């Protein structure tokens with residue numbers, strides 16, 4: 225079965241809020257909130273993929289930091305590996321692909337519906353405080 229490696233970033237502002245993006249209509253998991261990122265392309269490192277995705281989706285220059293969580297998930301069609309990293313950045317994030325953005329305080333993350341693979345990631349963030 226196809227294995228999809230997805231890398232996503234925990235992007236924090238000076239107040240410690242975390243940036244979520246809402247998946248647009250017409251794709252899988254539309255309407256759910258996610259950590260910005262995307263698929264690692266063949267021959268690409270996860271770090272390079274995350275820098276590229278955050279440039280494309282948000283227009284920021286990212287520096288990839290420590291791992292937060294790595295979640296394997298089997299769905300009927302595919303095997304997903306969601307690899308989430310802390311990210312430092314320069315620039316001002318904008319939804320360059322028409323996606324809504326929200327800066328969310330840690331305690332409010334649970335109010336935003338997210339894909340199943342994100343639940344352990346949110347749990348880990350809450351645990352770390």
Ligand SMILES: Nc1nc2c([nH]c(=O)n2[C@H]2C[C@H](O)[C@@H](COP(=O)(O)OP(=O)(O)OP(=O)(O)O)O2)c(=O)[nH]1
Pocket residue numbers: 230231232251252253257258259260261262263264277304306339340341342
């Ligand atoms: N970016 C991101 N994707 C997630 C998260 N949780 C989760 O299940 N996913 C899934 C949704 C998608 O099936 C997959 C990411 O693929 P995507 O379609 O957004 O990939 P991409 O940004 O490279 O975009 P595309 O060019 O393939 O359309 O991972 C998350 O927190 N962030």
Ligand SMILES: [Mg+2]
Pocket residue numbers: 260261262263277281
């Ligand atoms: Mg994406």
